Amino acid sequence: xxxxxxxxxxxxxxxxxxxxxxxxxxxxxxxxxxxxxxxxxxxxxxxxxxxxxxxxxxxxxxxxxxxxxxxxxxxxxxxxxxxxxxxxxxxxxxxxxxxxxxxxxxxxxxxxxxxxxxxxxxxxxxxxxxxxxxxxxxxxxxxxxxxxxxxxxxxxxxxxxxxxxxxxxxxxxxxxxxxxxxxxxxxxxxxxxxxxxxxxxxxxxxxxxxxxxxxxxxxxxxxxxxxxxxxxxxxxxxxxxxxxxxxxxxxxxxxxxxxxxxxxxxxxxxxxxxxxxxxxxxxxxxxxxxxxxxxxxxxxxxxxxxxxxxxxxxxxxxxxxxxxxxxxxxxxxxxxxxxxxxxxxxxxxxxxxxxxxxxxxxxxxxxxxxxxxxxxxxxxxxxxxxxxxxxxxxxxxxxxxxxxxxxxxxxxxxxxxxxxxxxxxxxxxxxxxxxxxxxxxxxxxxxxxxxxxxxxxxxxxxxxxxxxxxxxxxxxxxxxxxxxxxxxxxxxxxxxxxxxxxxxxxxxxxxxxxxxxxxxx
Amino acid sequence: xxxxxxxxxxxxxxxxxxxxxxxxxxxxxxxxxxxxxxxxxxxxxxxxxxxxxxxxxxxxxxxxxxxxxxxxxxxxxxxxxxxxxxxxxxxxxxxxxxxxxxxxxxxxxxxxxxxxxxxxxxxxxxxxxxxxxxxxxxxxx
Numbered sequence: 121x122x123x124x125x126x127x128x129x130x131x132x133x134x135x136x137x138x139x140x141x142x143x144x145x146x147x148x149x150x151x152x153x154x155x156x157x158x159x160x161x162x163x164x165x166x167x168x169x170x171x172x173x174x175x176x177x178x179x180x181x182x183x184x185x186x187x188x189x190x191x192x193x194x195x196x197x198x199x200x201x202x203x204x205x206x207x208x209x210x211x212x213x214x215x216x217x218x219x220x221x222x223x224x225x226x227x228x229x230x231x232x233x234x235x236x237x238x239x240x241x242x243x244x245x246x247x248x249x250x251x252x253x254x255x256x257x258x259x260x261x262x263x264x265x266x267x268x269x270x271x272x273x274x275x276x277x278x279x280x281x282x283x284x285x286x287x288x289x290x291x292x293x294x295x296x297x298x299x300x301x302x303x304x305x306x307x308x309x310x311x312x313x314x315x316x317x318x319x320x321x322x323x324x325x326x327x328x329x330x331x332x333x334x335x336x337x338x339x340x341x342x343x344x345x346x347x348x349x350x351x352x353x354x355x356x357x358x359x360x361x362x363x364x365x366x367x368x369x370x371x372x373x374x375x376x377x378x379x380x381x382x383x384x385x386x387x388x389x390x391x392x393x394x395x396x397x398x399x400x401x402x403x404x405x406x407x408x409x410x411x412x413x414x415x416x417x418x419x420x421x422x423x424x425x426x427x428x429x430x431x432x433x434x435x436x437x438x439x440x441x442x443x444x445x446x447x448x449x450x451x452x453x454x455x456x457x458x459x460x461x462x463x464x465x466x467x468x469x470x471x472x473x474x475x476x477x478x479x480x481x482x483x484x485x486x487x488x489x490x491x492x493x494x495x496x497x498x499x500x501x502x503x504x505x506x507x508x509x510x511x512x513x514x515x516x517x518x519x520x521x522x523x524x525x526x527x528x529x530x531x532x533x534x535x536x537x538x539x540x541x542x543x544x545x546x547x548x549x550x551x552x553x554x555x556x557x558x559x560x561x562x563x564x565x566x567x568x569x570x571x572x573x574x575x576x577x578x579x580x581x582x583x584x585x586x587x588x589x590x591x592x593x594x595x596x597x598x599x600x601x602x603x604x605x606x607x608x609x610x611x612x613x614x615x616x617x618x619x620x621x622x623x624x625x626x627x628x629x630x631x632x633x634x635x636x637x638x639x640x641x
Numbered sequence: 642x643x644x645x646x647x648x649x650x651x652x653x654x655x656x657x658x659x660x661x662x663x664x665x666x667x668x669x670x671x672x673x674x675x676x677x678x679x680x681x682x683x684x685x686x687x688x689x690x691x692x693x694x695x696x697x698x699x700x701x702x703x704x705x706x707x708x709x710x711x712x713x714x715x716x717x718x719x720x721x722x723x724x725x726x727x728x729x730x731x732x733x734x735x736x737x738x739x740x741x742x743x744x745x746x747x748x749x750x751x752x753x754x755x756x757x758x759x760x761x762x763x764x765x766x767x768x769x770x771x772x773x774x775x776x777x778x779x780x781x782x
Binding site for chain 2: 168169175183185186450486505
């Protein structure tokens with residue numbers, strides 16, 4: 121019997137483990153790891169100019185990077201040979217049926233944070249309006265996490281929306297494209313703010329100075345090809361700290377499949393992935409942190425609730441390319457990185473709620489990933505990739521989501537999870553933003569915008585929401601699952617709604633909050 | 642590389658195809674590794690489009706303008722085999738140092754960049770029209 125059993129080693133599971141450090145805490149997880157010994161070090165562009173051939177590292181001996189040419193498309197950040205393990209076992213371990221919702225689920229140590237954009241943003245009371253908790257309930261944990269993981273950013277024009285933070289590290293270097301953009305914003309600020317547009321520095325779980333035995337980010341630009349850059353926070357770092365210090369135990373190679381609430385404890389069943397055999401564990405408290413979709417599957421399976429509908433939320437996204445004509449033909453900027461360079465908040469008349477966007481350069485993916493997005497011949501497209509890319513920034517706009525009857529998951533008897541989702545058409549805000557950015561000197565067109573399928577945002581949440589007075593498949597404010605005494609949900613499944621804001625930081629803070637409450641009970 | 646068994650005839654055919662497509666795009670013969678990997682990638686990744694191979698064969702046998710046909714085909718039907726094959730080739734060459742300068746610009750070239758893009762816009766219009774004619778004339782649609 122353990123005191124606490126945590127299912128999952130992603131941001132939520134590890135944050136909870138951190139709050140429970142030093143107790144009798146066991147973390148179970150499939151813990152998929154990279155196979156092979158490819159190890160890139162140094163700056164990607166230096167490597168590409170020095171190395172004769174990077175086929176194994178960037179394409180893969182099984183043509184992993186060509187995945188989207190012949191299989192269901194996945195995020196460009198998940199397909200390189202060094203990244204494939206992050207979502208490799210999804211179809212086996214959690215098969216999904218959906219025509220409308222794109223899912224990428226991770227069974228790797230650290231979860232989807234192995235490929236995250238590292239955006240970390242506090243939720244405000246407005247963001248939390250359907251939650252049975254307030255921002256002040258999360259603030260102590262936001263602060264503790266800021267110190268634990270190291271966050272680079274600034275308290276600038278976005279502070280009223282992102283909430284001021286203490287202890288921020290200096291922001292990342294800006295590429296020349298985005299340095300110019302922020303300068304132009306400052307000059308046109310009154311007009312843009314009047315139109316509801318606010319620009320500022322991204323807040324990222326990236327180190328710009330050494331912090332807690334981790335070195336500063338070195339602008340290696342390897343994020344699309346290799347996880348576990350020590351300069352970019354990964355829950356696996358904290359997990360290793362905890363286990364090395366004997367403050368938690370981690371057993372990888374287990375998929376938690378179900379639980380049974382017994383008298384005074386929870387019996388947890390897990391399948392050993394190497395042998396296929398089932399083992400049972402006993403815990404005084406079970407904390408489920410398997411990721412929204414997996415957590416829902418686990419709870420539904422454990423209660424035999426086939427065909428019960430639970431909500432599913434995700435941030436719909438729009439991708440707006442912004443072209444600065446005067447930068448065509450510019451040299452590649454060594455300050456450009458695949459991380460978000462700026463953030464934008466839209467608080468205007470075109471949408472009833474605040475929207476947030478992250479702005480990126482083009483340094484991340486392989487050029488071949490995007491080369492055919494231009495309408496010219498192949499050689500023409502190559503010229504565009506070469507000369508036009510330095511002149512392009514990408515604005516990724518997020519939309520909020522609230523539970524709707526049309527958007528749900530349900531577990532079938534055969535164990536597969538069905539996801540149904542009806543997207544809301546969107547074009548109005550994009551046109552308004554294109555017009556505003558044109559005034560700043562950046563061209564775009566609604567025809568150039570891309571609208572990735574819902575689910576591509578990987579911001580899954582809300583399947584077992586917290587409520588002040590919960591019912592079946594809902595949680596008490598302390599994260600306890602209705603109808604149980606010792607089962608808690610600590611990941612994004614607990615969210616009551618999803619504002620247009622990266623959710624990982626709040627997932628972690630909420631997991632710490634719940635775990636702290638459990639510990640002190 | 643994973644153990645992929647490719648019939649020798651197919652491998653030889655795909656190597657010839659790689660050479661033709663590579664010459665069409667870059668104006669010179671590909672390295673042996675590129676042709677080998679192209680053959681493997683076709684079997685590994687493009688088997689689901691094998692029913693269109695005869696069209697690609699006709700383009701090569703007829704020594705047709707690959708760029709023109711591909712450009713027109715991509716506008717008509719983005720998920721066509723020729724486009725996918727050329728896309729594979731792009732991936733394979735991008736990761737080699739000798740092609741780096743085709744994908745990235747390390748020195749400022751604003752005038753040159755603007756001129757080259759303008760030239761390629763005009764060129765692409767010409768190629769797209771030519772491609773449509775070739776598709777019609779040789780029944781490649």
